[in-house]
Each structure stands twice: as structure tokens, then as C-alpha cells.
Amino acid sequence: MTARLAVALVHHPVLDRQGDTVTTAMTNLDLHDIARSARTFGASDFFIVHPIEAQRALATRIYEHWVQGSGKKRIPDRATALEIVRVVASLDDAYAALGGRSEVDVWTTAASARSGSVTSYAEARGVLSRSVRPTCILFGTGWGLAAEVIAGADLRLEPIRGAGAYNHLSVRAACAITLDRLVAPAAD
């Protein structure tokens, strides 16, 4: 992989259990876990997308504690992960940081194939390895990304299938598996 890879955790617009569009609360552990996974798999940026200023301020405080404050002294490896956190108000702000929407390939993830055609992980892995443009992979909190976000994507990743019908991974687990499938070195 040579081009820039970014991950975005979206708190709005996402769905709730009833399928309504909502804004979810930020979770401290999402920030840590996804930053660690993103860093491990070579992402340059992990966008925390939240429209509410107080929530962005909280994310920024966590970031500063671990990257500049006493957290860094205690666990330096955590600073290396959280350094890639970027706190933004909207997806447009995330795209702007990557050069603007027209310069970014936006990929979406979903637990079920609700709308549009999906791309297999095997194919997407090839696409990513050949890409020379920034790619931003979106993960939805709550019950997943709103339909308009998925509809507006350049590529929609297939759902992660498990061993049976049950498929309710946490966003932290889904993000880890997605990055592993797309980026991990090929098996020997």
C-alpha cells in the first residue's frame, strides 16, 4: 500500500434501532481501540466525526492526555496510536483534510447490504493496493451509517459474514477485521 489510508468513525448521520437518523455519543474506548487498530494497519488519519462541540472537546481532551499529557509518559505506545486522531465536525471536514471530496475515495462499511452494490474484501484489497489517491473508510456508530452516506460512497464494502446467521459485531471489532482484511501482509 502506498497511498494515504484514513479511517472515520461517524457519530452523525447514523441510524438508531428504529432506523431513524440520530447523533450518537462518543465512546472513549472507540477512540482508543480504533486508533490502535488504524495505527497497526498503517492508517495515517483516524477522524472522529461529531457535530456537537462539547463532544469534540471531550475527544480532544482524551487526545491531548494521551499524546501530550501524563498518559504519554505512562504508556508511550498509546501516544503513537492516538497521534493519528483528528477531531472534526463533519464528514466534509474530514474530506477537506484529505484534499477535498473529489480527491478522496470514500468507502463505506455496513453489517447488512441495504443499498447499492457491494464490493468483496478480496477485490477491495486489490483496489486499495493499486490506489494512488487517499482512501477514507467510514464506520458508523449506533445502528450504522445513514442511507445517504452509503449511497454517496465510491465503494461499499460487503458485510462481514460470520459462521452463521448472527452478525452483530461491535464497531471496534468490525473496524479491526476490515483493516486486517484490506491491509494485513499476505500470509507466508
Next chain:
Amino acid sequence: MTARLAVALVHHPVLDRQGDTVTTAMTNLDLHDIARSARTFGASDFFIVHPIEAQRALATRIYEHWVQGSGKKRIPDRATALEIVRVVASLDDAYAALGGRSEVDVWTTAASARSGSVTSYAEARGVLSRSVRPTCILFGTGWGLAAEVIAGADLRLEPIRGAGAYNHLSVRAACAITLDRLVAPAAD
């Protein structure tokens, strides 16, 4: 996969940052995330291994809330995941629930290959698919499983490699990736 697959989250004996053997505190989100991943990938049992009774009581309360209590009404899918949680005091108790240590293939995971030979995920996936015995995959909290646990395993999984030198996945992420690599349906 036809044989029984179990996952165990070990809070003792595990290492701290200095490499000393310690007991870690249970984390609510570990229980949820790993139960969801384990259920998604067809595990029959998720053992929470903790030697301290008060911590086991806490795990049991969380279990009961989601499997029998008001949590089940609110999010039925979560009950399906947490149903496979088994709270035990020791690894021996986990093995006993699977028929006894001599009847179980114990596999360990680690972020670095500290001791003994390791098995690649590709090879381990084949072993698991052909196995007719229960397999129990151990995940360490803190800074990983104690050396004697790894030394006593029947199979040691290779570390999950990322895109570069940084490799500090959360146990929740590592568990998700491990199960995906070992159990997920082959790509079309």
C-alpha cells in the same frame, strides 16, 4: 468447522508492563465485544477467567442483565451474544467445562513471539477445520498471557502483524481478527 470452539479471556495469570505476573480488572466492554465476536464466528463458549470472586460476581451481574433482565428486552441480539458467557475462576475450570484439559486443544495468542514455536493463521485454520476435539483459544488482558500459559499450550498462534513495526491492538481487536482469520467463510 464441526467441533466445539471456545474463547477464554484471561485476567490471571497475565503480565503487566514490567513483565510481572498480575491479575487485571474486568472490563465491561471486553465482555460485550468479545461475546459478540465469538458468537458471530460460531464459538459455543466465552469464558471470563477471573480468580477474584467479586469480579466474577460483577461479570455474572452483567450477564444476567443482558441475558435474563431488562437488557434482553431492549436489545435481544445482545442476549444472543452474552448467552455464551461462562464466568469461571481459573483456566482449569474452563477446561473442565469442556471435558477436562486432556480433552481440549488449548491455543494461545500473543502480540509477540516470546517463547516456543508459533503456528501461522493459515495452518491453524486448517487444523481447526479438521479438528474433532474442543478447541479453546486464550486471550490475555493486560500485557498478555503469562509465560507458563503460553508454554503449556498445544498450539501458539503467530502474532498478528500490521503494516509496519507498530503492533498494539486491543484484546478486543485481536480477538475479532483472530476469529475472523480462523473461522470466517472463505472469500467467494
